Amino acid sequence: MARLGMVIDLQKCVGCGACALGCKTENNTPNRDVKNGQTFNWADFMFKTEGTFPNVSYTAIPVLCNHCSNAACVAACPVKDKAMYKTENGITMHNDERCIGCRKCQRACPYSAIDIVKSDTGYSVISFNKRKVETHAEYRDKTEMIPGCTASGAEIAEKAGATPPYETKYTHPDYESVRRPGVVEKCIFCAHRVAQNLMPACVEVCPSGARIFGDLDDPNSAPSKALAEHKSFRLKEEAGTEPNVHYIRSFKKG
Secondary structure, three states, X not given: OOOEEEEEEOOOOOOOOHXXXXXXXXXXXXXXXXXXXXXXXXXXXXXEEEEEOOEEEEEXXXXXXXXXXXXXXXXXXXXXXXXXXXXXXXXXXXXXXXXXXXXXXXXXXXXXXXXXXXXXXOOOOEEEOOOOOOOOHHHOOOOOOOOXXXXXXXXXXXXXXXXXXXXXXXXXXXXXXXXXXXXXXXXXXXXXXXXXXXXXXXXXXOOOOOEEEEEOOOOOOHHXXXXXXXXXXXXXXXXXXOOOEEEEOOOOOO
């Protein structure tokens, strides 16, 4: 079977955010929970500026679920039939029905950068839909920002016929197109698109072609050829999770 993975060419990535917007629109992820400091961007970024003016360098590193071969989140899931599990083609998948919302997967993931005891800040590799907060609640709110002038979130959702208004409906045996409160959610490499021989949304919308997706075990695939041509690195390799998201080159130099 395939081992699906992604290579991100940092020389081509300028941090424009098209991948994040494409992902959010495709996968109906909630907006940022400002009150609780949690993001729901499955396609997120680490931005880093180094040096002293005028000798300053800037780096944008896209981050997402690494779909690790030795996934810590899968090992930590206490559910008998595993709510978090590996598919035959290497995707780290999540089953909404089996999820009990314990968040042990978040604690175990070395990429979540999250301390769920103190806060919900960090990169949203694995996000949690709080039990007492309805997802996309802003689109059920009838409050108008300017009474008699602007539309409320509820009115927009009603006109669009969907909550959220930009909802992309897809059928997947494990994953709901709009997740409910009390479960975790994460990047699934757009498994619903991959099943139709399409690229993940983040790959398709990237204007510079910085994201390369395919079977890492196929030497003739685009990501395998990129890895053969360029030296790569992976985030937190020392954690032993064997991530399947690789990075090549840099924005600063070839």
